[in-house]
Amino acid sequence: MTGADIDGVVAVARSAFPEHFEARACFEERLALFPEGCFVLDRDGQVAGYLIAYPWPRGAIPPLNSALGALPPSIEDVYLHDLAFAPEARGQGHARPIVQRLVEEMRGRGARRIALVSVNGTRGFWQAMGFAPVAGDEALSRKLESYGEGACYMVRELQGVEL
Template sequence: MSMTWQPMQPADLDAVMAIAAVVHVGFYERRDVFAERLALYPQGCWIARVEGGAGQAVGYAFMHPALLGQPPALDSFLEALDPQANCLYLHDVALLPAARSAGLGRALMQQLSMLMEKDGLAHAALVAVHGSAPYWRSRGFEVLADAPPALHAKLRSYDEHALYMIKPA
């Protein structure tokens, strides 16, 4: 079964919420938070679908420009993109179990790299949850060394094990 990333549309938000309920138990974000990300930076919002047939949604990803070391708190609005943004923040990625090992992670990293280059951003960043840091390390991300106390406080909005990770362009 072949799967691919496609640009997200507002009509995909129901699928996003259904996937989030399965993949991100304990990390709830309101639909309006996802809708805002889609409205602010649609080129960074992707839906993964099974190719052919009904095109069932099996995953999603939200990325947007941000300031390095300053991720948004979980379930918070941005209101606007920061004009001083210097990194591409991978806000959320979720794949249903059936979609894992289908090459979607590799393809998403290509999308991330293309957006970083297009927007002139020197780093990518994310918050690793669910013990996902080893996966992100395999994709070139490392935990930000000497993170400021304010970042540690913000990470607690995710959970006590959340890690802020960065990757150079």
């Protein structure tokens, strides 16, 4: 992902997450803070999908539509903030390769696990990608409520079997 991709990323995010839309500044900041975890699916010069991940403390969920300010110094834990595709790019097998690329990149940087919040009924999808539900404390459970019904905190250990 580059700065020139941000408009396309915002458009894809708007279509994929209408209930949890985040401002352009959030995407710009995440790219600036950790470009190593920002990827786009380019189709004929247009952004058709994106993935954004960055170091974040285990068991914590970054606030939606808010600036992060800074990232933790350790890359041991990575948070997969978003994976989204434009409607015309969904269901075409793009997810597994980009998630695997993230796994390889983060493993190469010393990360031990990747966490995410499953929303919109995607728990089975993420389980197929090697993520497992993790019970959190009361504070985490309260934060998950803001993501909608069925939101689930999930983790993929990076020392496990490849998909």
